Amino acid sequence: MHIRTTATLTTLLAAGLTPLTLPAATADAAPAKHGDDFNGDGYRDYAYSSFSAREGGGVTVVFGTATGPGPTQKRLTQSSPGVPGTDEADDMFGEVRAAADFDGDGYGDLAVAATGENGSQGAVTILWGSASGLSKGTTLPNKNPGRHNYMGKDLATGDFNGDGKQDLAVINESMTYVYRGPLKRSGTTGPVTKLDKTTGFYASALISGKVNGDKKTDLAIIGDVVNPEKIASDAWFIKGGASALTPGKTLRLESQSGNGGSTERGGDGVIADFDKDGYGDIAIGTSLHSKHKGRVSVWYGSSGGPSRSTRLSQSTSGVAGSAENDDEFGSSVSAGDVNGDGYADLAVGVHGEEIDGKDYAGGVHVFKGRASGLSGAGSQWFARNTPGVPGPLEADDAFGGLVRLRDADRDGTADLYVNAGYGPLRLPGSPSGITTTGAAAYDAMPIGGFLD
Secondary structure, X not given: OOOOOOOOOOOOOOOOOOOOOOOOOOOOOOOOOOOXXXXXXXXXXXXXXXXXXXXXXXXXXXXXXXXXXXXXXXXXXOOOOOOOOOOOOOXXXXXXXXXXXXXXXXXXXXXXXXXXXXXXXXXXXXXXXXXXXXXXXXXXXXXXXXXXXXXXXXXXXXXXXXXXXXXXXXXXXXXXXEEOOOOOOOOOOOXXXXXXXXXXXXXXXXXXXXXXXXXXXEEEEEEEEEOOOEEEEEEEEEEOOOOOOEEEEEEEEEEEEOOOOOOOOOOOEEEEOOOOOOOOEXXXXXXXXXXXXXXXXEEOOOOOOOOOEEEEOOOOOOOOOOOOOOOOEEEEEEEEOOOOOOOOEEEEEEOOOOEOOEOOOEEEEEEOOOOOOOOOOOOEEEOOOOOOOOOOOOOOXXXXXXXXXXXXXXXXXXXXXXXXXXXXXXXXXXXXXXXXXXXXXXXXXXXXXXXX
16 A cells, blocks of 8 residues: 655664665566665665655655665655656645566666646656666556546555566546556556446555465455445455456445545555464554544455454553544554564554643554454553653644554564654564664654555
């Protein structure tokens, strides 16, 4: 799934790290191990949106090192040499991004949306990786041009037909288009499949991953369902296949009776194996549930696709706190193995949490994976007033507005990165889970650059 941020910070504190030595390109390189290794040096890189008031958007890449994001950076806009389009206000170039080695040359590439392009028709550009990182770009063919269609509203990558080539799923208006790889610098693609559930279903978010245990990537499309009697939010499962994508089950995420109103309109989500049974499970945050109390729906995978489902919230037994209006539990979710036990764990942001009378102070829950799946048992809670967490407890900090679990230092445990209005921070993973020992705050670190 995409990452949306509007960070304007362009520096990252990384004291003591040395600049990268970039490798020479090879003509017969194998596909990149990591889709976000844009310079092919074996380390994952970090791409985030960086906007200014006078331009239509941009992407800043922070190159990875053995100890995580390093000091070397590169920024691209639609004014950069070789990047298609014109840098215009409100293009929103870079707000939505997804990484993969689309042409199989050994360098990760970056799909970048500009939803405001051409009267909000939208556009998607592939920025190509190279030994020096991302450089020239190619615009993806628009299969559904029209004003206010916002092509690129969300993006997701994967090998949906199992042929070893990376594909790209793109929301365009209310529908999803899957462009089969390889995607070429000439602008050519494989066949394009349109996925349109039914009249009244408006796709708003995409989640890709392997759910049924085969080698093909599957897709979950989140969307609003609107009719005269009800507004609802659904997750629609699409099974990957060698010859075709097969529409499957639907999970109702939220219902709201009556005319008007709003449901989740999107929903952050991830696919990971929380019960370590070999099948990917779909976790979807729906932060507007029940007067913005929020909850997370977990749809467990099986050989036949998603099967049983459970819900997590601050009303779940063993979870710290209580479900309150405007908490927005589930506004951001992320998966990773925080304790190295082989089970995926789940971080859930609760950026609206009121703490000690301070509105929107915010916090983060970490749910531990186990054979029975996710539950409140043994879950962890972190906020600014947790002992060892850097920074003061402040109103409107919105701690947990964006959360990411990622093993950036490759020690076998995922660390928790938390964005907040008064400064982001990192809490390390450990055999016992997330710890405040070694916690670090940053003056500048827009964690939306972690594209997983």
